[in-house]
Amino acid sequence: MMLTSFTRYRPAVWFGCLALAVVAVEILVIRRPDFATRPVLPAAVTFDLLTVLPLLFYWQVIRPYKLPLSSLLGATGAAITLAYFLIPEPQQQYLSYTRYAGPALELAAISLAVVKLRKLRLAYATTAHTEPGMMERLEAAFEQVFGHSFSLLVSEIGMLYYALLSWRAKPEVQTTDKVFTSHRESAVEALLATAGFLSLIEMGAVHLLLTRWSPVAAGLVLMGHVYGLLFLVGHLRAVRLRPSVITEEQELVLRVGFVWQLRVPLAALVHVQQLKEAPVRNADVLNTAQLLFTAPNLLLSFAQPVKVSGPYDLQRQVRHVAVYLDHPAAFQQSLPVA
Template identity: 40%
Template sequence: MTAPPIITRKPLYYFIVLTLLLLAGELTITRLARFTTTPGLPFAVTVDLVVGLPVLYYLFIVRRYKVGWTTVAGVFGLALVVAAGILPPAQQLYLGWFRKALLLAEPALLVVLVVRLRRLVHHYRLAAAIETDFLLNLAASFRAVFGHPLPFLVSEAAMVRYGLLGWLKPAAAAAQPAFSMHRESAFTAIMGTLLLVSVAEMGGVHLLVMRWSPVVAYWLLGLSVYGTGFLLGHLQAVRQRPLLLTATTLRIRVGLVWNFDLPLAALAAAEPWRDAEPLPEGVLNLAQQLITPPNVLLSCHHAITALGPYGLRKTTRQLALYVDKPAEFMQALNLPRAI
């Protein structure tokens, strides 16, 4: 598989930080006593939100990651929704002007979105005819339609696929050796406990904060729902996406976190690892996301790049894994023991 282009995450971080600062600033302004008595403030806040958010998106996402410029229209629509939630109902006069502009452009935008969506579905089906992995197929579809794999959207779509639609039966994999990572560990039990605690905490915190600030309470509720969705999606992804061994690669898939192909030619040695032994410095511990100590250590001839969520990349020469059947796994790799 061809390695994806190197992705710099700084523009994404800048976009997230500046967006949060913008939202916090505008929310603070709308809570000022003089906001309703100063005519220029509602107009300024409306422009900051409805124009500022799409501009930030264009500067830091579209230009840097070569995303289709038509996606700015979607961000513009989302900015209208955010502005409607931040601005008091009596101060949304100027917001109505932008809504009318969106309605005038809506037919053209709808045609563009339908065409892009049809192309996306077409390329996804082509990829699915060869490959069974949802994340790889979606990334390939985005690359074909938008010219970029869009790892941020792939990660979010994966969370929805496995978190909300985890009951869907995964595509049947080819006849390749597969090695699970959840059957003989406490991963499923621990994740189930975390999910129960998250749901209980979500309701309690929401009711408590509601007495202080309803706006903050709903923001915290949204973050809690997102976090719970990630936990559920990660649990289902680990269960449905085992490690796969092909004739030339070891496909490493650790839930929603790590997803990359490791060429077998790059592997130098494999050895069992005991819980009590500290890992050598520089080892990338992939078992951390399974809340389980590693039981296999892989060493490579040269530095390899591990791909994580949202385009995250880590370079290492050693990987620590947890596998349910470590002896069978190492026997299948047929590598020498590390000295």
């Protein structure tokens, strides 16, 4: 799994390393004693920053990840900003023409954003009849409009949506689905609410203490606490709004908040075992009940390894999934296997 994850992120890692190398070389050139007296040096540094870095971004990020070509606008804007930051002001004569590029790039970016957002909204709306899950609809819309699912961005949007905007939302299920909840009989809501309350107290106390030592550190720790609190609240809401289901098309969809999701044909499930305690840790077993702060009551076994998707593009390939359901007997009765 680690090798697969590294392979997925290898182009981005290469871009980061190469970009840092280019910037390091340009800094060495800028610090040369004759940088101000040899006009060719500021011209060369300007050319490298404004062309090499965007080209690297295109070659190592846009092409491998199939991002829209419009992403190059952002990379070019970032390169211009970096050039103004690195090159001393007296040697910025070669950057003078970019004063017109900034407004042009901004206008182009705004225009593209408006067009893309409109297409994204339409694509999101068209999936409402086939996919009730907010995050799944958003990933499908991104895939349709941009050619990429943007899982990391969808995870962040999902967390904020469930934490802040989902209080009037209905459970994400179809009327024909067989629904199996996991929050009514477990103590997950009480435990998460308690953890959130204690986090608020800790956040205030730590912030007051750190402010006396370093306001910057206090601000950073406060942002970390707020992010963690939003994650807790978002997970709590998602557990309620995203139950596990068996669809009319005989598809098994297991969901644990917005963290884990498994979607497989029901025929892939070959055995269901009742549990009274968590299974032994194994690379081939995933215990999803840990995120509900309770012991699993069912172990689902599959004929072949299945992909369980997590937040921030996290994935696991396992053959056994331990779950907690409020009514495990009803779930077993809904299956063609014993």
